[in-house]
Amino acid sequence: MLALFAASVMAAEPQLTPPSQRISDEAIYADHAQYQAQQDRLEAINAAGRPLADYHLAKAQCWLDVSFHEYSRNDRSDFPQAALAQSALIAEALESGNDPGTDTPLVNDAKRLRPDLWQRLGSLHQSPGFSCAAALAACAEVELVHAGNEYN
Numbered sequence: 001m002l003a004l005f006a007a008s009v010m011a012a013e014p015q016l017t018p019p020s021q022r023i024s025d026e027a028i029y030a031d032h033a034q035y036q037a038q039q040d041r042l043e044a045i046n047a048a049g050r051p052l053a054d055y056h057l058a059k060a061q062c063w064l065d066v067s068f069h070e071y072s073r074n075d076r077s078d079f080p081q082a083a084l085a086q087s088a089l090i091a092e093a094l095e096s097g098n099d100p101g102t103d104t105p106l107v108n109d110a111k112r113l114r115p116d117l118w119q120r121l122g123s124l125h126q127s128p129g130f131s132c133a134a135a136l137a138a139c140a141e142v143e144l145v146h147a148g149n150e151y152n
Helices: 002-011 025-047 055-072 079-095 115-125 130-151
Strands: none
Touching: 025 055, 025 079, 055 079, 055 130, 079 130, 115 130
16 A cells, blocks of 8 residues: 555656745745655666666756756746656656657747757757767757747
8 A cells, every 4th residue: 555655656746836835945945855856756767777868868857957947046937847747757757668759848838939940859859860969959959948938
């Protein structure tokens, strides 16, 4: 029974404190614990054999990083939560042996900026040398979403 509970907690999407309630040390500490738990989860995936240069692990890490970046800058939109959720979704797929895919959702209604860069990144996925640039491509996709969120 305890194992089932632990598994359901691990698979649960991390939830940040709603922005209007992020006014106490306790709330911020709880959110930092959510970030640390997700970081620990990604580290465990790496320790289990998935390299840091892997497209999906890098993308999960970049979603986590951009979420914390905006959170620490007091972003009161849904972007920090949505980006953290993307990191968790990728981690869940990796943990269960599923392919997370390569889609990069425009979270928080981010504007799709620079179609030329999206096209180049899409082409890069088909390149024979993609594995050499996979982590950088994953983070570039996340940063394009980040830029689109800032544009809004």
